Amino acid sequence: MHNLDSNVPTGPLENRWEKHKFDLSLIAPQNRKKYNIIVIGTGLAGASLCATLGEAGYNVQSFCYNDSPRRAHSIAAQGGVNASKNYQNDGDSTWRLFYDTIKGGDFRARESNIYRLAQLSCNIIDQAVSQGVPFAREYSGYLANRSFGGTQVSRTFYARGQTGQQLLLGAYSSMSKEIASGKVSHKSRCEMLEVIIIDGKARGIVVRDLITGEISSHLADCVVMCTGGYSNAYYLSTNAKGCNTSATWRAHKNGAYFANPSFTQIHPTCVPPTGDSQSKLTLMSESLRNDGRIWAPKNIEDCDKNPNDIQEEDRDYFLERMYPAFANLVPRDIASRALKGICDEGRGVGSVVNNQRLGVYLDFSSVIQKIGSEKVKEKYGNLFDMYESITGENPYEVPMKIYPAPHYTMGGLWVDYNLMTTIDGLFACGEANFSDHGANRLGASALMQGLADGYFVAPQTVANYLAKGTFEEITHDHPEVISSVESVKNRIERLMNAPDPKHSPDYFHRKIGSILWTSCGMARDKDSLKKAIKSIEQIKIDFWNNIKVTGNDKDFNQTLEKAGRVADFIELGHLMCVDALDREESCGAHARLEYLAESGDAMRDDENFGYVAAWEFNDNKPTLHKENLDFEFIKPTYRDYK
Amino acid sequence: MNFTLHIWRQKNTESNGQFVTYHVNDIDSDTSFLEMLDQLNEDLIEKGEDCVVFDYDCREGICGTCSLVINGHPHGEKKATTTCQLYMRDYADQSELWIEPWRAKSFPIVKDLAVKREAFDRIIQSGGFISTSVGSAPEANSQLVNKDDADCAFDSAICIGCGACVAVCPNASASLFVAAKINHFQRLPQGKIESTKRAERMINQMEQEGFGSCSNHRHCETVCPKEISVSNIAAMNKIL
Numbered sequence: 001m002h003n004l005d006s007n008v009p010t011g012p013l014e015n016r017w018e019k020h021k022f023d024l025s026l027i028a029p030q031n032r033k034k035y036n037i038i039v040i041g042t043g044l045a046g047a048s049l050c051a052t053l054g055e056a057g058y059n060v061q062s063f064c065y066n067d068s069p070r071r072a073h074s075i076a077a078q079g080g081v082n083a084s085k086n087y088q089n090d091g092d093s094t095w096r097l098f099y100d101t102i103k104g105g106d107f108r109a110r111e112s113n114i115y116r117l118a119q120l121s122c123n124i125i126d127q128a129v130s131q132g133v134p135f136a137r138e139y140s141g142y143l144a145n146r147s148f149g150g151t152q153v154s155r156t157f158y159a160r161g162q163t164g165q166q167l168l169l170g171a172y173s174s175m176s177k178e179i180a181s182g183k184v185s186h187k188s189r190c191e192m193l194e195v196i197i198i199d200g201k202a203r204g205i206v207v208r209d210l211i212t213g214e215i216s217s218h219l220a221d222c223v224v225m226c227t228g229g230y231s232n233a234y235y236l237s238t239n240a241k242g243c244n245t246s247a248t249w250r251a252h253k254n255g256a257y258f259a260n261p262s263f264t265q266i267h268p269t270c271v272p273p274t275g276d277s278q279s280k281l282t283l284m285s286e287s288l289r290n291d292g293r294i295w296a297p298k299n300i301e302d303c304d305k306n307p308n309d310i311q312e313e314d315r316d317y318f319l320e321r322m323y324p325a326f327a328n329l330v331p332r333d334i335a336s337r338a339l340k341g342i343c344d345e346g347r348g349v350g351s352v353v354n355n356q357r358l359g360v361y362l363d364f365s366s367v368i369q370k371i372g373s374e375k376v377k378e379k380y381g382n383l384f385d386m387y388e389s390i391t392g393e394n395p396y397e398v399p400m401k402i403y404p405a406p407h408y409t410m411g412g413l414w415v416d417y418n419l420m421t422t423i424d425g426l427f428a429c430g431e432a433n434f435s436d437h438g439a440n441r442l443g444a445s446a447l448m449q450g451l452a453d454g455y456f457v458a459p460q461t462v463a464n465y466l467a468k469g470t471f472e473e474i475t476h477d478h479p480e481v482i483s484s485v486e487s488v489k490n491r492i493e494r495l496m497n498a499p500d501p502k503h504s505p506d507y508f509h510r511k512i513g514s515i516l517w518t519s520c521g522m523a524r525d526k527d528s529l530k531k532a533i534k535s536i537e538q539i540k541i542d543f544w545n546n547i548k549v550t551g552n553d554k555d556f557n558q559t560l561e562k563a564g565r566v567a568d569f570i571e572l573g574h575l576m577c578v579d580a581l582d583r584e585e586s587c588g589a590h591a592r593l594e595y596l597a598e599s600g601d602a603m604r605d606d607e608n609f610g611y612v613a614a615w616e617f618n619d620n621k622p623t624l625h626k627e628n629l630d631f632e633f634i635k636p637t638y639r640d641y642k
Numbered sequence: 643m644n645f646t647l648h649i650w651r652q653k654n655t656e657s658n659g660q661f662v663t664y665h666v667n668d669i670d671s672d673t674s675f676l677e678m679l680d681q682l683n684e685d686l687i688e689k690g691e692d693c694v695v696f697d698y699d700c701r702e703g704i705c706g707t708c709s710l711v712i713n714g715h716p717h718g719e720k721k722a723t724t725t726c727q728l729y730m731r732d733y734a735d736q737s738e739l740w741i742e743p744w745r746a747k748s749f750p751i752v753k754d755l756a757v758k759r760e761a762f763d764r765i766i767q768s769g770g771f772i773s774t775s776v777g778s779a780p781e782a783n784s785q786l787v788n789k790d791d792a793d794c795a796f797d798s799a800i801c802i803g804c805g806a807c808v809a810v811c812p813n814a815s816a817s818l819f820v821a822a823k824i825n826h827f828q829r830l831p832q833g834k835i836e837s838t839k840r841a842e843r844m845i846n847q848m849e850q851e852g853f854g855s856c857s858n859h860r861h862c863e864t865v866c867p868k869e870i871s872v873s874n875i876a877a878m879n880k881i882l
């Protein structure tokens with residue numbers, strides 16, 4: 001049994017990372033070329049890590065499923081990246097960024113990790129600027145900042161609405177420099193399907209070449225997974241279509257604990273689904289809630305009317321009614337839950353999907369009246385254009401429609417302070433790990449975490465692991481390597497040749513997605529979770545009996561790719577529900593309906609649930625391990641948005 | 643809505659391809675173009691046939707993966723839009739659609755509608771970066787950047803590397819892609835130092851990859867989903 005020791009250093013919070021770095025072992029520059037490191041995924045965490053390890057002189061092998069490392073889904077992040085530079089002299093500090101982040105996560109994350117994140121935030125901006133990331137600037141030439149996600153200080157750095165793109169292209173360019181130098185070798189259109197573990201240590205991976213179907217093993221001294229989150233378990237999400245859990249799930253099935261799988265974030269301002277063929281949802285910046293008023297018709301019979309024909313007294317500005325103090329600016333989870341509640345009551349608007357109208361109005365008419373459409377255009381022009389191109393409706397004339405969508409997963413592989421999973425030599429960085437966001441993530445901190453892990457944390461801790469270990473040479477004919485390759489091949493064989501092939505991968509993906517959305521979304525309860533667990537166990541059986549994959553497995557076969565990913569989402573979905581059932585409290589992004597205050601507010605239970613739930617794989621009966629969260633430096637408080 | 647689709651099918655890089663005709667029916671007008679193809683693929687699975695391979699990922703116009711030529715237009719006729727942001731209501735008056743991959747020697751077809759664009763990655767590897775290393779960066783505000791320069795750099799930096807500029811160019815030139823990257827860095831003080839060397843290397847690599855030269859057709863600017871201006875190419879030529 002692994003000991004869930006987080007390896008957090010002791011002493012004053014401010015000095016912990018510094019002290020820890022000093023205690024870590026180093027590898028001399030001339031010796032680094034003797035070590036091989038595998039990095040999977042080329043998003044912010046992966047690309048920045050490849051670049052940094054390559055610059056340091058290690059041999060890095062990088063893999064991604066996209067056709068180029070530049071296409072990882074970090075590219076779609078819009079808002080910005082936080083850093084406690086305090087350029088605006090508004091009282092920001094490392095301590096305040098740390099406190100906001102841990103409070104935002106509803107006190108379900110480690111103090112030491114988050115403090116380190118806040119400390120490193122400033123270096124990220126320096127690094128990105130030196131790479132040529134074109135952040136917004138003032139006329140003076142200084143960097144500009146904005147306030148984001150309800151914080152009281154302006155600490156967010158941004159590049160219009162494309163901050164993720166620009167940061168990723170910065171990391172990609174640095175990684176490209178190292179590919180040219182020969183320190184990093186990269187393979188695109190490759191999917192990791194197995195971890196190779198020898199003598200208890202991660203020593204390699206098995207990948208499938210997505211074009212030729214060839215299965216190959218790749219060996220190294222350690223493996224780092226930078227493979228992103230699992231929002232696509234819900235089928236419809238704001239993630240790219242290819243985002244998947246397969247890499248993290250393989251690691252989990254091989255012994256890596258999966259932490260807080262039910263901690264997922266649902267974003268309130270997305271373009272609603274319009275029909276059964278909908279393949280993904282698009283996020284619109286939360287800044288829209290600064291000026292838009294959210295409402296739904298008071299009367300169900302008005303729901304299919306033109307919104308402009310609905311009289312003022314027949315409109316329910318429900319967030320303003322329910323939360324008079326914060327109104328339309330309540331946090332994401334509260335807004336999302338309220339929106340879904342209105343639609344579940346039957347007061348939704350827009351297209352009917354599965355017998356329900358999924359949407360509420362986000363209305364800009366009063367701000368347009370107040371400041372004029374030109375001013376509104378200056379502020380939100382690109383968002384309005386984007387909305388119009390997706391829906392064909394002009395938001396200057398007709399209120400926008402919005403509906404929540406899964407957006408980010410705080411849960412992920414359990415890692416210690418060194419970002420190492422419970423498997424020796426297997427690290428996880430960025431959204432793939434669980435470490436920094438607790439039960440909810442603040443705006444503009446996903447980019448910060450991915451880059452902190454990749455540029456600054458993992459390069460140090462991976463080196464320490466390599467320096468302390470001994471690594472016997474392994475060849476591709478090692479029995480463990482052969483058996484890992486065989487298990488991948490067998491699985492593909494089973495996917496291609498189900499006993500009674502009937503349904504496409506998307507059919508099963510929609511099924512699991514809809515169960516998770518209903519039972520393990522923003523609001524959960526015991527009965528529905530228990531039912532969901534039963535249904536998912538049945539779906540898993542049906543999947544392996546009835547999955548239908550056409551074409552050939554020795555070929556470019558997107559149906560086969562999807563089938564493999566859906567199989568993993570089904571198993572992960574089961575664990576998400578098990579975790580949600582275990583957590584008998586409401587906290588962060590989710591509400592357990594049995595554990596809400598009378599006011600409807602979330603009721604955290606620190607005494608009984610102040611822990612990270614780290615699950616060990618055991619088919620349908622996962623084993624729970626706990627990492628208790630101690631708060632030595634701050635006192636957990638409760639939110640109140642009434 | 644019902645459509646007749648003539649789709650380019652090609653088993654792999656080596657084999658010859660041809661158009662194959664399919665029919666899709668009962669498509670909702672709010673369905674995106676790629677969701678329409680998803681539905682075709684669901685029909686093909688139902689019939690036990692191999693699905694049409696096409697590239698996509700984010701489906702929100704930013705990753706640069708999607709790449710179809712629709713009725714002769716890379717990313718379709720709609721301006722400033724990637725294929726994934728097209729909706730079937732845009733095709734109400736065109737019931738017959740010819741769907742092809744990008745066509746350029748440097749972008750070999752891997753299967754059906756998907757092409758290999760690693761030539762772009764190699765161009766970036768040849769010099770599309772600032773030679774800075776992690777840890778050596780000075781305090782971010784220690785070097786001021788004129789706002790106009792920062793904005794211009796941004797306008798060039800938004801290239802998504804989709805390759806539509808190459809697909810539409812009669813010479814299959816990658817000039818717009820290369821120039822956008824060169825100009826992005828050249829506009830910034832931290833990138834200016836290496837700009838001549840960078841431009842030489844990247845242009846050299848572009849030629850080695852088999853892309854043609856620019857002969858001022860300016861089609862690239864017209865199809866660019868991010869509306870990157872050909873003035874980038876003029877700026878690039880000035881550096882050399």
